[in-house]
Amino acid sequence: MVILEAKNLVKRFGGLIATNDVSLSVEQGSITGVIGPNGAGKTTLFALISGFHTLSSGEIWFEGKRIDGLKPYDLCKRGVARTFQVVKPFASKSVLYNVTVGAFARTNRTAEAERSALEVLKLTGLYEKRDALAKSLTIVDRKRLEVAKALATGPKLLLLDEVLAGLTPREVGEAVELVRTIREQGVTILMIEHVMQAVMALCENVHVIHHGVKIAEGTPMEVTRNETVIKAYLGEKYAAAAGSQ
Amino acid sequence: MSIKGQAIWGFGAVAALAAVPLFLTQPYYLHTVIMILFYAFLASSWNIVGGFAGQLSLGHSAYAAIGGYTSTLLFIHTGLTPWVGMLVGGLIAAIIAVLVGMPTFRLRGAYYALATVAFAEGFRVILESTKHVGKWDTGGAEGLMVPLKGNMPSLMQFMGKAPYYYVILGMLVLVVLVSWYIDRSKLGYYLTALREDEEAAQALGSNTAIAKLQAAAISAFFTALGGTFYAQLVRFLEPPAIAGADLSSQMVLLAIVGGRGTVLGPVLGGVLLTTLGELTRAKLGGSLLGIHLILYGIGVMVAILYKPQGLIDPLMAGVRKLARVVNRSRAAAETGR
DSSP states (O other), X not given: OEEEEEEEEEEEETTEEEEEEEEEEEETTOEEEEEOSTTSSHHHHHHHHTTSSOOSEEEEEXXXXXXXXXXXXXXXXXXXXXXXXXXXXXXXXXXXXXXHHHHTTSOSOXXXXXXXXXXXXXXXXXXXXXXXXXXXXOHHHHHHHHHHHHHHTOOSEEEEESTTTTOOHHHHHHHHHHHHHXXXXXXXXXXXXXXXXXXXXXXXXXXXXXXXXXXXXXXXXXXXXXXXXXXXXHOHHHHHHHHHO | OOHHHHXXXXXXXXXXXXXXXXXXXXXXXXXXXXXXXXXXXXXXXXXXXXXXXXXXXXXXXXXXXXHHHHHHHHHHHHOOOHHHHHHHHHHHHHHHHHHHHHHHTTSOTHHHHHHHHHHHHHHHHHHHHXXXXXXXXXXXXXXXXXXXXXXXGGGTBOSSSHHHHHHHHHHHHHHXXXXXXXXXXXXXHHHHHHHHOHHHHHHTTOOHHHHHHHHHHHHHHHHHHHHXXXXXXXXXXXHHHHHSHHHHHHHHHHHHHHOTTSSSHHHHHHHHHHHHHHHHHHHHTTTSTTHHHHHHHHHHHHHHHHOTTOSHHHHHHHHHHHHHHHHHHHHHHHHHO
16 A cells, blocks of 8 residues: 655756656555665655645645645644754753654643653663753764654654764664664655665665656665666766676 | 652742741832842743743833733723733733734744844834823823722732732742743643754644744733733833833843743842842942943853853752752761661
């Protein structure tokens, strides 16, 4: 079953077309990847789906209902949560406080919100650091906190924007495990990622964006062998070399 | 600190404050203490939108004026007791805060602050230049007298100072309790979140525009109650005093020095700075006119330079440390026995 369907998304910023007729669908319960070179328009695509930018044209459907034009907080209530590539912790507050803000999306009672926030902290491995101030965290833990906050809102679809960027290989391994665990909880995941090792390990389906246009779609193995994709990443020469092998 | 611990400390502090008029019987001193609590009250009211929500309103005197003028005009022309009139004024102020907030909360940082200055100054000029609203005489630039009816508790008029002291103490306790509740509630979490990062707050399901308007309405409501209290205490309203930029910036400074966005910071700032202001005026005002304002300004600068988060944090840390030492020595005494 398709949980998210984006049809012919277009986003213009003045003369620049950041997203040009991109369509994609995400299967319920899947981990779907969005890859592409720097400046390809991946984050803009996320901003469109999560309601932070308005579409120039196109439609977005979530669970059979049209959601384009809704505000981020309305989407969050419906079950679409996102993380930010440049993490946005509430710096002067504790880890628990940060995550509790997210948990308030599903309850009005502070005690209940704190309880579910603590559950999420256990799941994401931040439980021991719950009283630390967000600004004192290392970059790995800030990325984890970003995921924990979004997860606390009780999403059906979680949009992860480069949560593995800047991590060491060992940390990437741990984060891959975390993403798997989250999926096992029944959360569908759409992730932008540069770390190919993780994309190969996690994603069932990958969409490749280049200059705002979707140039390929398929399993990780398929897209990494796709000639257009290789050209986009490495240039004409390498594509020719790869083709002659 | 546990909720029980906070309740015990709070109850003790209120009991101690309630005993003050028993010792301070001279009207001048009692009046000074009333003004200290009055400013602590206003700073706490401002703090709900200026501190918790982080929206630097520099025009809150307009809400105090709305409160003072509403209850007084209703009292003069319809005979409505200010006890009820203050609630009417509070509601009107809350509605106006929402109407002002809807366009201005779209502005960020300094632009929002400037918009609030423009609103409040505009309101003051209207008050000064308007002599009549319908058939009601509003006094214009000459100001508005609150008619004296004698010792009438039902009309919030008292002959002695002590009753006023208890009224403002009650109001201060109320606004602190409301602040404490907001701080621990969903609204408080959402306000803190939008203060730190509005986009992140929205991504987590908070309708930040609504949260800001709620804070603005509650803040304006309490500020207006303060305006009515001022009108009953001083029995004279004039636009520069009740609707001027001085009163607006006073609220802001007290809250910032004490600790913006904390429950007790504005109370601490109100008590410390108003006391400092009164002391310097009493000791030095006669010989060097205006020196108290300079000293007051230096006090504010020192506090902002060295404790930009406000004085409440180091104070509370000290209190907690003291409590730990007391507990430890008590435990040591028990094991030694």
